[in-house]
Amino acid sequence: MAIVPIGDVVLAAVDPVRGALGQTDQEHLLPARELQALSFIVHIPIVCFGIAFPAMFLFVEGLWLRTGNPVYKALAKRWSKIALVLFAVGVVTGTILSFEFGLLWPNFTATFGDVFGLAFALEGISFFVEAIFIAIYVYGWDRLPRRTHFLVGIPVVIAGLTGSLTVLTVNGWMNNPRGFDLVNGKVVNPQPFTALFGGNVWHELVHMYLAGYMVVGFLVAGYYGRRWLKGRRDHYTRTAMIVGLTFAALAAPVQVVVGDWAARTVAEKQPVKLASFEGLGKTTKGAPFHIGGYYSDGEIRAGIAVPKLLSLLAFHDPNATVKGVETVPEADRPPVNVVRTSFMVMVSVGSALMALGLWFLVLWWRRGRLPRSPWFYRALMAAGPLALLALISGWVTTEVGRQPWVVYKYMRTEQAVTDADGLWLAFGVMVVVYAALIAATGWLLRRLASTSAADEIPEHG
Amino acid sequence: MTLALICLVLMMAGLTAYAVLGGADFGAGLWDLTAGGDEGGGRLRGMVQRSMSPVWEANHVWLIFVIVVLWTAFPVAFGSVFSTLYVPLFLAVGGIIFRGTAFALRGQAATINEARALGATFASTSLLVPFFLGAALGGIASGRVPVGNATGDPWSSWLNPTSLTVGFLAVVTGAHLAAVYLAGDSVRAELPDMERAFRARALTSGVVAGVAAIGALPILASDAPDLFSGLDHGLGLASVVASGLCGAATLALVVASRFALARATSAAAVVAVVIGWAAAQKPDLLPGALTLEQAAAGDTVLAGLLGGLTVGALILIPSLVYLYRLVLRGTLDQAYEPMDQRFVPTPRDDSDGEDA
Ligand code: HDD
Ligand code: HEM
Ligand code: HEM
Numbered sequence: 131m132a133i134v135p136i137g138d139v140v141l142a143a144v145d146p147v148r149g150a151l152g153q154t155d156q157e158h159l160l161p162a163r164e165l166q167a168l169s170f171i172v173h174i175p176i177v178c179f180g181i182a183f184p185a186m187f188l189f190v191e192g193l194w195l196r197t198g199n200p201v202y203k204a205l206a207k208r209w210s211k212i213a214l215v216l217f218a219v220g221v222v223t224g225t226i227l228s229f230e231f232g233l234l235w236p237n238f239t240a241t242f243g244d245v246f247g248l249a250f251a252l253e254g255i256s257f258f259v260e261a262i263f264i265a266i267y268v269y270g271w272d273r274l275p276r277r278t279h280f281l282v283g284i285p286v287v288i289a290g291l292t293g294s295l296t297v298l299t300v301n302g303w304m305n306n307p308r309g310f311d312l313v314n315g316k317v318v319n320p321q322p323f324t325a326l327f328g329g330n331v332w333h334e335l336v337h338m339y340l341a342g343y344m345v346v347g348f349l350v351a352g353y354y355g356r357r358w359l360k361g362r363r364d365h366y367t368r369t370a371m372i373v374g375l376t377f378a379a380l381a382a383p384v385q386v387v388v389g390d391w392a393a394r395t396v397a398e399k400q401p402v403k404l405a406s407f408e409g410l411g412k413t414t415k416g417a418p419f420h421i422g423g424y425y426s427d428g429e430i431r432a433g434i435a436v437p438k439l440l441s442l443l444a445f446h447d448p449n450a451t452v453k454g455v456e457t458v459p460e461a462d463r464p465p466v467n468v469v470r471t472s473f474m475v476m477v478s479v480g481s482a483l484m485a486l487g488l489w490f491l492v493l494w495w496r497r498g499r500l501p502r503s504p505w506f507y508r509a510l511m512a513a514g515p516l517a518l519l520a521l522i523s524g525w526v527t528t529e530v531g532r533q534p535w536v537v538y539k540y541m542r543t544e545q546a547v548t549d550a551d552g553l554w555l556a557f558g559v560m561v562v563v564y565a566a567l568i569a570a571t572g573w574l575l576r577r578l579a580s581t582s583a584a585d586e587i588p589e590h591g
Numbered sequence: 592m593t594l595a596l597i598c599l600v601l602m603m604a605g606l607t608a609y610a611v612l613g614g615a616d617f618g619a620g621l622w623d624l625t626a627g628g629d630e631g632g633g634r635l636r637g638m639v640q641r642s643m644s645p646v647w648e649a650n651h652v653w654l655i656f657v658i659v660v661l662w663t664a665f666p667v668a669f670g671s672v673f674s675t676l677y678v679p680l681f682l683a684v685g686g687i688i689f690r691g692t693a694f695a696l697r698g699q700a701a702t703i704n705e706a707r708a709l710g711a712t713f714a715s716t717s718l719l720v721p722f723f724l725g726a727a728l729g730g731i732a733s734g735r736v737p738v739g740n741a742t743g744d745p746w747s748s749w750l751n752p753t754s755l756t757v758g759f760l761a762v763v764t765g766a767h768l769a770a771v772y773l774a775g776d777s778v779r780a781e782l783p784d785m786e787r788a789f790r791a792r793a794l795t796s797g798v799v800a801g802v803a804a805i806g807a808l809p810i811l812a813s814d815a816p817d818l819f820s821g822l823d824h825g826l827g828l829a830s831v832v833a834s835g836l837c838g839a840a841t842l843a844l845v846v847a848s849r850f851a852l853a854r855a856t857s858a859a860a861v862v863a864v865v866i867g868w869a870a871a872q873k874p875d876l877l878p879g880a881l882t883l884e885q886a887a888a889g890d891t892v893l894a895g896l897l898g899g900l901t902v903g904a905l906i907l908i909p910s911l912v913y914l915y916r917l918v919l920r921g922t923l924d925q926a927y928e929p930m931d932q933r934f935v936p937t938p939r940d941d942s943d944g945e946d947a
C-alpha cells in the first residue's frame with residue numbers, strides 16, 4: 131500500500147507497482163483519459179438496451195402467447211428489431227473498448243491482464259450467446275414455433291446479466307483490488323477468482339443492472355408517453371408505455387436502496403472517494419452533508435449543511451467518524467468537485483425518479499388507472515434523459531473518484547498509459563466517428579418509428 | 592502440452608474462426624463494392640445482405656475472443672503488440688465501427704441514395720479492416736514488435752513487405768471464402784443467376800489468392816527470413832503444401848458446383864496457413880523478443896482461463912450449432928430482396944399486418 135493513514139497523519143511510500151512494460155512517459159494521460167471516458171459514455175447507454183430491452187419484449191411476447199392479441203405481438207416484434215440494431219451498435223462500441231485496453235492502457239493490461247483477464251473471456255462467451263440468440267429471435271419471428279421462439283429469447287436476457295457481471299467484476303476489482311501478491315514491485319501469484327468476485331462487484335452489478343432498466347424503461351415510457359399526451363390513446367401505445375413505465379418504476383425505489391449500499395461499501399473500502407462525494411476535507415465525527423455549493427481548500431462553500439447526514443448515510447450512525455480527503459497527500463486525491471458534482475446529480479435525479487415511479491405505482495395499485503395530469507407525462511418525457519444523466523454521473527463518480535489510481539492504491543493511471551503518439555488526433559477522429567455513429571443510429575430509430583406498427587393493427591385485426 | 596500451449600492453440604483456433612467466418616463477411620463487402628451499378632448490382636447486394644444479416648455479429652465475436660485470450664494468457668505480448676502496432680489497430684477498429692453500423696443501417700435504407708451511401712461505407716471499410724489486421728499480424732510474424740510500451744517503430748512495424756503481403760492476402764482470401772459461401776447460399780435460395788455470378792467470382796478470387804500466396808513466398812524469404820526458414824521443412828512445409836492442395840481442391844469443387852464441400856476445403860486452407868505460421872514461429876510468440884513460455888501468465892491463471900472456456904464451450908458450441916443449423920436449413924432466411932427493387936413502389940405484402 132502506498133499510503134498508511136493514521137488519523138490525519140500521512141505516511142507516503144513509493145509507488146508500489148512496477149509496470150510490466152517499464153515506466154511510461156506519462157505525457158499522454160489527458161487525451162487517453164478523455165478518449166476512454168468518451169468511449170464509455172457512448173457504450174454504456176447503448177448496452178442498457180442489451181441489459182433491459184430483452185426482458186421487456188419477452189414480457190410482451192408472453193402477453194401475446196397468453197392472450198393471442200396481435201397488438202402484443204406487433205409490439206414485441208418491433209422492440210426486438212430495435213434491440214437488434216442497438217445490439218450491433220453495442221458490439222462495435224464494445225469492440226473499441228477492448229482495443230482501448232491495449233491502445234490506451236498497455237501497461238495496465240500487461241501488468242494485470244492475468245489477474246482480471248479471465249472476466250473478459252467469460253464476458254466474450256456471454257456476448258457470443260447474446261449475439262447468437264438475438265439473431266435467432268429476431269430472424270425467427272413467424273419461422274420458429276411460438277414456444278420455441280419465446281424460449282430462444284431467454285438466453286438473451288441471461289447473457290445481458292452475465293455480460294454485465296463479468297465486466298463489472300473487473301471494475302469492482304480495480305476499485306477494490308485483491309487476488310495477487312506484490313514482490314519487489316512485481317505482480318505475482320494471481321488468483322483470478324478471488325480478484326474478480328471479492329471486489330466491489332456486487333453492489334456495482336445490482337446498481338448497474340437496475341440502472342439499465344431505469345434508463346430503458348423511462349426512455350421507452352417517455353417516447354410513448356409523448357404520443358399518449360398528443361392523443362394517440364390506442365391499446366398499442368398504452369401497452370408500450372405501461373410496460374416501460376412499470377419496469378422503470380419498480381427499479382427506481384430499489385435503486386436508491388442499492389445506492390445506499392454502494393455508498394456504505396465505498397465508505398469502508400475507499401474512504402477518500404467517499405470524502406470526495408461530500409467534499410469533506412478533514413476527518414470528522416458526525417459529519418454533515420452539504421447540498422449545493424462547491425469544494426475549495428478543504429471545505430464546502432456556499433452550500434446548505436445538513437448536520438450529521440453524511441455519517442448517517444455512510445455508516446448508518448449519526449455520530450460515526452468519516453475520514454476526510456486530507457488524510458492523503460494532494461497527489462493522491464481525486465478532483466473533488468468533479469466527483470462531488472456528479473454524485474449530487476446522480477442522487478438528485480435518483481430521488482426525483484423514485485418519486486415519479488411511486489406516483490405511478492401508487493395510483494395503479496390503489497385506483498387501477500394511469501395518472502391524468504399532463505404533468506405526469508411531461509415529467510415522464512424528461513425521465514429517460516434524466517436517467518441517462520444519472521447513469522453517466524454515476525460512472526463519473528465511480529471512475530473519477532478512483533483517480534489518480536487505475537488499480538486503487540496499486541497502480542496510478544499515469545503509469546498505465548501508452549507511450550504511443552497521436553492520441554489527440556485519435557481523440558479528434560473518434561469524436562467525429564462517434565458523432566456520426568450517434569447520428570446514424572438516431573436516424574435509423576426515427577426511420578423505424580416512421581413505419582408505424584400501431585397504425586396497421588386495427589385494419590387487420 | 593503445457594497450459595500455455597493449449598491456450599495458444601485455443602487462441603489460434605479463435606483466430607482461424609475469425610479469419611474464415613469474419614473474413615468471409617469482409618469479403619462479401621468486396622463483392623458488394625464491385626457489384627456494379629444499381630440495376631445489375633442490386634441483385635448481388637441483396638444476396639450479400641440476406642446471407643450476412645443473421646450471422647455477422649456472432650462471427651465478429653471471435654475477434655473479441657482472440658483479444659481477451661491474448662491479454663489474459665499473454666499480457667506482456669498484448670501490451671507490446673497494441674502499443675507498437677497502434678496505427679493499424681486503430682484504423683482497423685475505426686473500420687469495424689463503420690462497417691458494422693453501415694451494414695446494420697443499410698437494411699433500413701428507404702431511398703436509393705441512402706442505400707448507396709451506406710452501402711459504399713460498408714463495402715469500402717470491409718476492405719480496410721482485414722487489410723489492417725493482416726498488416727498487424729505481418730508485423731508480429733516478421734519480428735517487428737519488441738517487448739515494451741510502444742518501443743517498436745510505429746510505421747515500419749506494419750508498412751513493410753511482409754505486412755503488406757499478409758494484408759493483401761487477408762483481403763483476397765476473405766473475398767474467395769465469401770464468394771464460395773454466397774454461391775452455396777444462392778443455390779439454396781434457388782437463384783441460378785446469383786449462383787453463376789458468385790461461382791465466377793469464387794474462381795477468379797481463388798486464382799488470385801493462389802497466385803498471391805505463391806508470390807508471397809519469395810517476399811517472406813527476403814523480408815522475414817526467420818519466419819521463412821520455418822516454412823521450408825517439417826510441419827511448416829507440410830502446412831504450406833496442405834493449404835495449396837485445399838485451395839486447388841476448392842477450385843475444382845467450385846467448378847463442379849459442389850459448394851458444401853468447397854466451404855469445408857476453403858476453410859481448411861486457412862486452417863493450414865495458421866498452423867504453418869505457428870509452426871514457423873515456434874517457440875516464439877513475438878519472434879526474436881518473447882517466447883511462448885516467457886509470455887505466458889502463471890498456471891493458476893491459465894488453468895482458470897481454460898476452465899472458464901471449457902464451461903463456456905459447453906454452452907457455446909450447442910448454441911453455435913443451433914444457429915448455423917437454422918441458417919443452413921434456411922429457417923432464418925429472409926425473403927430475398929434485390930437491393931434496388933425495394934425502392935420501386937410495390938404492393939405491401941403484409942399478410943398479417945403485424946410486420947412493422
Ligand atoms: C439510473 C441511474 C442511477 C441512479 C438513479 C442512481 N445511480 Fe448511483 N450509480 C449509477 C447509476 C445510478 C451507475 C450505474 O452509473 C454507477 C456507476 C458505478 C456503479 O456501480 O453504478 C453508480 C455509482 C454509485 C456510487 C459509487 C459506487 C462505487 O464507486 O463503487 C454510489 C455511492 C451511488 N451510485 C449512490 C447512489 C445513490 C445514493 C442513488 C440515489 C439516490 C443513486 N446512486 C442513484
Ligand atoms: C458498465 C460497464 C459495461 C456494461 C454494463 C457492458 C455491457 C455490455 C453489454 C450488455 C453488451 C452487449 C451488446 C449490447 O447489448 O449492445 C456489451 C458489448 C460489449 N462490451 Fe460492454 N459493457 C460495459 C463495459 C465494457 C468494457 C469496459 C469493455 C471493454 C473492455 C466492454 C467490451 C464490450 C465488447 C467487446 C462488447 C461486444 C461484444 C460482442 O461482440 O458481442 N464493455 N457490453
Ligand atoms: C470494466 C471496466 C470499466 C468500466 C465499466 C469503466 C467505466 C468508466 C466510465 C463510465 C468512465 C467515465 C468517467 C468520466 O467521464 O471521466 C471511465 C473513465 C475512465 N476510466 Fe474507466 N472503466 C472501466 C475500466 C477502465 C480501465 C481498464 C481503465 C484503464 C486502464 C479505465 C480508466 C479510466 C480513465 C482514466 C477514465 C477517465 C477518468 C478521468 O477523466 O479522470 N477504466 N471509466
